[in-house]
Amino acid sequence: xxxxxxxxxxxxxxxxxxxxxxxxxxxxxxxxxxxxxxxxxxxxxxxxxxxxxxxxxxxxxxxxxxxxxxxxxxxxxxxxxxxxxxxxxxxxxxxxxxxxxxxxxxxxxxxxxxxxxxxxxxxxxxxxxxxxxxxxxxxxxxxxxxxxxxxxxxxxxxxxxxxxxxxxxxx
Amino acid sequence: xxxxxxxxxxxxxxxxxxxxxxxxxxxxxxxxxxxxxxxxxxxxxxxxxxxxxxxxxxxxxxxxxxxxxxxxxxxxxxxxxxxxxxxxxxxxxxxxxxxxxxxxxxxxxxxxxxxxxxxxxxxxxxxxxxxxxxxxxxxxxxxxxxxxxxxxxxxxxxxxxxxxxxxxxxxxxxxxxxxxxxxxxxxxxxxxxxxxxxxxxxxxxxxxxxxxxxxxxxxxxxxxxxxxxxxxxxxxxxxxxxxxxxxxxxxxxxxxxxxxxxxxxxxxxxxxxxxxxxxxxxxxxxxxxxxxxxxxxxxxxxxxxxxxxxxxxxxxxxxxxxxxxxxxxxxxxxxxxxxxxxxxxxxxxxxxxxxxxxxxxxxxxxxxxxxxxxxxxxxxxxxxxxxxxxxxxxxxxxxxxxxxxxxxxxx
Numbered sequence: 001x002x003x004x005x006x007x008x009x010x011x012x013x014x015x016x017x018x019x020x021x022x023x024x025x026x027x028x029x030x031x032x033x034x035x036x037x038x039x040x041x042x043x044x045x046x047x048x049x050x051x052x053x054x055x056x057x058x059x060x061x062x063x064x065x066x067x068x069x070x071x072x073x074x075x076x077x078x079x080x081x082x083x084x085x086x087x088x089x090x091x092x093x094x095x096x097x098x099x100x101x102x103x104x105x106x107x108x109x110x111x112x113x114x115x116x117x118x119x120x121x122x123x124x125x126x127x128x129x130x131x132x133x134x135x136x137x138x139x140x141x142x143x144x145x146x147x148x149x150x151x152x153x154x155x156x157x158x159x160x161x162x163x164x165x166x167x168x169x170x171x
Numbered sequence: 172x173x174x175x176x177x178x179x180x181x182x183x184x185x186x187x188x189x190x191x192x193x194x195x196x197x198x199x200x201x202x203x204x205x206x207x208x209x210x211x212x213x214x215x216x217x218x219x220x221x222x223x224x225x226x227x228x229x230x231x232x233x234x235x236x237x238x239x240x241x242x243x244x245x246x247x248x249x250x251x252x253x254x255x256x257x258x259x260x261x262x263x264x265x266x267x268x269x270x271x272x273x274x275x276x277x278x279x280x281x282x283x284x285x286x287x288x289x290x291x292x293x294x295x296x297x298x299x300x301x302x303x304x305x306x307x308x309x310x311x312x313x314x315x316x317x318x319x320x321x322x323x324x325x326x327x328x329x330x331x332x333x334x335x336x337x338x339x340x341x342x343x344x345x346x347x348x349x350x351x352x353x354x355x356x357x358x359x360x361x362x363x364x365x366x367x368x369x370x371x372x373x374x375x376x377x378x379x380x381x382x383x384x385x386x387x388x389x390x391x392x393x394x395x396x397x398x399x400x401x402x403x404x405x406x407x408x409x410x411x412x413x414x415x416x417x418x419x420x421x422x423x424x425x426x427x428x429x430x431x432x433x434x435x436x437x438x439x440x441x442x443x444x445x446x447x448x449x450x451x452x453x454x455x456x457x458x459x460x461x462x463x464x465x466x467x468x469x470x471x472x473x474x475x476x477x478x479x480x481x482x483x484x485x486x487x488x489x490x491x492x493x494x495x496x497x498x499x500x501x502x503x504x505x506x507x508x509x510x511x512x513x514x515x516x517x518x519x520x521x522x523x524x525x526x527x528x529x530x531x532x533x534x535x536x537x538x539x540x541x542x543x544x545x546x547x548x549x550x551x552x553x554x555x556x557x558x559x560x561x562x563x564x565x566x567x568x569x570x571x572x573x574x575x576x577x578x579x580x581x582x
Binding site: 037038039044045053064087088091113114119139 | 229305
């Protein structure tokens with residue numbers, strides 16, 4: 001972030017770091033991704049495991065929240081059925097901007113092995129998805145990697161996301 | 172009535188417009204302590220629940236219908252996704268049902284039986300630890316969640332060493348198991364068992380048994396009396412917590428349970444606390460069973476799959492050396508086995524309760540009908556009786572104590 005190394009110990013050292021608004025805002029955003037718990041099926045268990053002792057998601061500043069108002073990343077972990085689809089859209093709309101979506105596991109990506117009358121063939125038919133992560137079920141390491149990829153993505157984005165809103169709005 | 176082309180939830184016997192003082196609140200389907208996609212519509216009088224209406228089907232994936240279009244071996248990985256906390260017990264229930272249908276359950280080699288029983292009990296431990304973790308988290312004991320998950324990861328490591336998967340094992344096949352245990356696995360298992368036993372005593376029970384908050388929130392909450400347990404057809408720990416001594420491992424022994432020495436813990440307390448004690452005791456019994464299985468494994472012959480060329484593919488070595496075996500394997504993989512005409516219902520004791528598979532075969536490679544009797548389904552049904560009269564805060568405790576998993580309820 002900081003473009004200039006400042007030696008605070010020196011007499012004339014300036015306690016100032018120079019950067020751009022985009023960078024500092026995205027630095028904050030990417031390191032405090034609060035996740036909306038959206039455990040739908042098997043992947044939800046792996047999502048819980050990522051938050052628990054061994055994989056310890058708190059290291060990434062990723063804390064699971066139960067309320068969409070407090071969350072900015074939705075991890076769709078598991079099979080999305082047609083009966084549930086309505087609710088996922090409603091919760092997505094309730095989340096405050098800026099918001100991102102990680103689709104975890106084959107079921108959320110494409111419907112996976114459940115090509116039946118009851119399942120939505122991919123969560124991206126209902127909400128816009130930023131990161132697709134493969135596996136059935138993906139390991140917690142995969143979810144960690146996805147969060148790191150998302151952090152990378154956020155750091156590249158302009159801080160004012162209004163420009164992107166147009167692309168994201170669809171259905 | 173519901174229109175078929177519109178997906179709008181509708182509710183029987185439920186009026187949302189009312190002029191009394193009752194309040195209707197919606198719980199779920201996306202709720203962190205609903206253990207999946209349970210939706211409860213609760214009618215409250217102040218803080219007291221007057222009426223509870225569980226609404227299920229949010230994870231209905233059409234598994235039973237899928238089974239009708241799959242050969243038997245193809246369906247096996249799908250059973251992983253039912254009770255995803257303990258996948259091997261589903262694999263086993265299905266494999267045993269098909270084996271009974273084929274009439275080859277006696278031909279499963281001894282070593283396969285030992286490995287299967289090991290996996291079943293390992294899954295039981297993992298499942299109970301997971302139950303404790305989530306239940307304690309719901310009630311407010313965060314540290315228990317972290318401890319229980321730590322030990323659960325060790326168990327998953329063992330399973331990963333064996334079959335390569337953490338959650339969806341598919342490690343039990345029709346007619347045996349695909350792989351032998353890797354070298355040193357049983358030593359790791361023995362070490363793991365010591366750690367689990369110590370964890371149960373020194374972590375979970377030390378933190379919870381005499382914990383005032385835990386006792387206040389669990390004791391006399393969610394009382395299932397004998398009559399209620401019987402009329403709602405509950406099974407597993409829910410039934411044993413009400414004072415019935417009923418465990419299919421003892422009543423209708425399968426696999427090696429007849430030879431093994433273990434107890435069935437029962438409790439007369441009928442409340443959530445009694446059930447919590449049973450879960451802890453069952454982990455200890457599973458540890459005891461696994462300890463007995465380790466020497467049994469070393470005494471067994473190395474054969475892993477039943478030798479029934481008509482239904483089960485021959486070993487890799489035979490396929491590579493004998494022309495006819497290769498042909499058989501090809502036919503079994505491309506067309507699938509054709510079991511005789513008939514029907515079979517096989518129930519096993521999964522960590523949650525009685526898990527039954529009903530298969531109706533018309534002699535085709537696909538089952539004509541496959542019905543899964545999942546224990547959690549019945550435990551969800553009991554909620555409408557169990558929640559009435561309790562406080563709103565107890566709802567979470569009771570849902571946690573029923574140990575329902577929605578992959579299994581909705582299938």
